[in-house]
Amino acid sequence: MLEISGLKKEYGGREAVRELTFSLDRGELVCVVGPSGCGKTTLLRCVAGLLPATAGTVSVAGERVTGPPPNMAVVFQEYGRSLFPWMTVRQNVELPLKERRVPRERRERLVFDALAAVSLDDVPGAYPWQLSGGMQQRVAIARAIAYEPQVLLMDEPFAAVDAQTRAELEDLILALWQRLGTTTLFVTHDIDEAVYLGQRVVVLSASPTVVLEDLKIDLPAERDQLSTRALPRFADLRGHVYAQIQRAKGAR
Numbered sequence: 001m002l003e004i005s006g007l008k009k010e011y012g013g014r015e016a017v018r019e020l021t022f023s024l025d026r027g028e029l030v031c032v033v034g035p036s037g038c039g040k041t042t043l044l045r046c047v048a049g050l051l052p053a054t055a056g057t058v059s060v061a062g063e064r065v066t067g068p069p070p071n072m073a074v075v076f077q078e079y080g081r082s083l084f085p086w087m088t089v090r091q092n093v094e095l096p097l098k099e100r101r102v103p104r105e106r107r108e109r110l111v112f113d114a115l116a117a118v119s120l121d122d123v124p125g126a127y128p129w130q131l132s133g134g135m136q137q138r139v140a141i142a143r144a145i146a147y148e149p150q151v152l153l154m155d156e157p158f159a160a161v162d163a164q165t166r167a168e169l170e171d172l173i174l175a176l177w178q179r180l181g182t183t184t185l186f187v188t189h190d191i192d193e194a195v196y197l198g199q200r201v202v203v204l205s206a207s208p209t210v211v212l213e214d215l216k217i218d219l220p221a222e223r224d225q226l227s228t229r230a231l232p233r234f235a236d237l238r239g240h241v242y243a244q245i246q247r248a249k250g251a252r
């Protein structure tokens with residue numbers, strides 16, 4: 001469903017991303033983790049068609065990405081800047097559907113279902129600035145799923161919320177993914193979050209970036225903040241990824 005092949009990105013002749021190759025099968029949830037400044041945002045922007053790669057290709061469902069693909073949605077870290085403050089919650093979620101010319105009745109159904117799925121069906125008339133940070137990020141998630149993308153990209157979406165909200169939002173993502181089966185690429189700098197959410201974790205080196213490891217997360221499919229994180233296997237996997245990243249930093 002998503003194929004990244006030989007992706008390279010230079011900024012002004014300086015190599016930021018050296019060579020990234022990995023892919024996601026239909027319905028997979030894969031996390032990308034790496035040290036600060038390793039090129040996670042650069043990768044995501046290239047995948048989303050927002051930034052041209054210096055070399056290599058990105059394909060979604062077999063189509064080469066040359067601009068923002070119509071079958072992809074992105075949830076950014078900065079919810080404060082990704083929602084329009086002059087539009088209500090409902091209008092924000094509806095906007096991409098209007099642009100795609102989805103008929104009104106279907107639009108209303110999609111918006112209602114998406115807001116219900118993130119437990120925000122009671123505030124459709126509120127403005128984003130009247131909501132907490134976690135609620136605003138739920139609006140951004142609702143907007144992404146209402147759009148029914150084939151591929152969902154998430155760029156450190158919970159980095160700006162408090163720890164408890166973050167845990168709730170992680171579980172919301174897992175529940176939605178289990179229900180909808182959307183192919184999801186989730187970028188984070190948080191090793192625990194990557195291991196908790198992912199079916200696989202792609203570990204990146206420091207910049208100029210390469211894939212250090214594409215690690216299968218062999219934890220039970222049903223995950224739970226308390227019991228999953230208490231599993232010895234969870235600690236093993238987290239320790240393994242941590243050691244990889246430390247080694248990569250040391251080798252720089």
Ligand SMILES: Nc1ncnc2c1ncn2[C@@H]1O[C@H](COP(=O)(O)OP(=O)(O)OP(=O)(O)O)[C@@H](O)[C@H]1O
Pocket residue numbers: 011012016034035036037038039040041042043189207
């Ligand atoms: N527009 C730009 N012009 C020049 N260099 C850039 C630009 N954007 C990113 N870089 C460089 O590319 C490298 C990767 O940056 P990027 O923001 O993609 O990393 P990141 O992993 O998302 O960082 P963080 O974890 O801090 O969010 C860094 O060395 C950065 O300085």
